[in-house]
Amino acid sequence: MKLRRTAAAAIAVLALTASATACGGKEGTAGDKPAGTGKSAKLPKYTVAKDVKLDSPTLKKAQKRGKIVIGSKADQPFLGFEDQATQERSGFDVEIAKMLAADLGFSADQIEWETVDSGVRETAISKGKVDFYVGTYTINDERKKQVGFAGPYYKAGADLLVRKDDTSIKGKESVKGKKVCSIVGSTPLQEIKKPEYGAKITELAKYSDCVKQLVDQQVDAVTTDDAILKGFAAQNPKKLKVVGKPFTDEPYGVGLNKDDKVLREAFTKALEKHIKDGTYKKIYDGTLGLSGSEYAAPPALERY
Numbered sequence: 001m002k003l004r005r006t007a008a009a010a011i012a013v014l015a016l017t018a019s020a021t022a023c024g025g026k027e028g029t030a031g032d033k034p035a036g037t038g039k040s041a042k043l044p045k046y047t048v049a050k051d052v053k054l055d056s057p058t059l060k061k062a063q064k065r066g067k068i069v070i071g072s073k074a075d076q077p078f079l080g081f082e083d084q085a086t087q088e089r090s091g092f093d094v095e096i097a098k099m100l101a102a103d104l105g106f107s108a109d110q111i112e113w114e115t116v117d118s119g120v121r122e123t124a125i126s127k128g129k130v131d132f133y134v135g136t137y138t139i140n141d142e143r144k145k146q147v148g149f150a151g152p153y154y155k156a157g158a159d160l161l162v163r164k165d166d167t168s169i170k171g172k173e174s175v176k177g178k179k180v181c182s183i184v185g186s187t188p189l190q191e192i193k194k195p196e197y198g199a200k201i202t203e204l205a206k207y208s209d210c211v212k213q214l215v216d217q218q219v220d221a222v223t224t225d226d227a228i229l230k231g232f233a234a235q236n237p238k239k240l241k242v243v244g245k246p247f248t249d250e251p252y253g254v255g256l257n258k259d260d261k262v263l264r265e266a267f268t269k270a271l272e273k274h275i276k277d278g279t280y281k282k283i284y285d286g287t288l289g290l291s292g293s294e295y296a297a298p299p300a301l302e303r304y
Contacts, residue, residue: 044095044283046099046108054104054262056263058263062106067110068110072133078287082113089113092288100134100254114129133256137254138252139151144258147258148257150253150271151252152298153252153298154251156252157246158248158250159243159245161223161232162243169220169243170245175221179201180221182201182202183206192223202219207232234290234292241292244293265303
């Protein structure tokens with residue numbers, strides 16, 4: 001199956017656009033500055049490592065071709081987003097990927113981005129169509145049978161996006177009788193469908209469609225991973241907010257070839273270093289942090 005290079009439908013339904021973040025390793029203002037928030041944050045600059053020598057088949061192939069191929073999402077504002085006009089990528093996951101690429105010796109202009117649908121991530125990684133993947137990719141035992149993971153670099157969980165002036169929905173326990181939207185085939189949809197919640201479910205094809213219905217007061221809430229919801233809240237902070245009470249556990253990892261243990265350890269060390277030196281927090285503050293959600297330290301990294 002061929003990878004899709006085109007981003008999913010534009011988020012223009014919210015009458016806002018997410019502009020590109022600073023690239024090329026230069027420090028700049030976070031491009032993810034929603035209209036009217038008055039908020040901005042400095043994205044960090046990434047020092048590109050020189051003469052990186054690792055016994056990693058993935059890295060050696062990338063060095064030979066002179067570029068590194070990174071899989072990502074393209075329709076998640078402030079997380080993994082591609083501006084259709086400029087073809088620039090921005091967001092938390094995109095910046096994490098740039099940071100890791102720099103530690104391997106690749107500058108931003110040596111990155112080739114591939115938009116990879118969730119259903120073909122394991123195929124793209126195992127077949128070598130991407131060198132690694134950063135895109136709201138939950139680590140679980142089933143996926144570990146097919147790919148390797150470095151991380152987790154972020155602990156997400158299913159949460160609820162509601163209108164800013166809504167005080168009736170304070171968590172999963174208060175969605176009984178409420179109209180809640182999620183996308184077809186998603187794990188948050190299956191979760192919120194459980195009888196214990198008592199929600200009235202709307203199933204749509206794209207999260208952007210769910211968010212439009214929320215803004216238009218056709219539904220009362222949208223549910224998916226809180227990281228994704230924070231992106232939409234950051235894009236429209238005067239109208240939307242995240243409840244802030246995750247009710248599932250979704251640890252995000254960097255996906256890579258299952259057998260490339262050297263590269264996995266290199267990524268783990270890079271994440272450790274940049275969490276300690278503050279780079280990770282700067283990335284969060286300049287992307288998902290613009291949603292108004294407070295920074296939380298990432299979970300402990302796992303080695304296996």
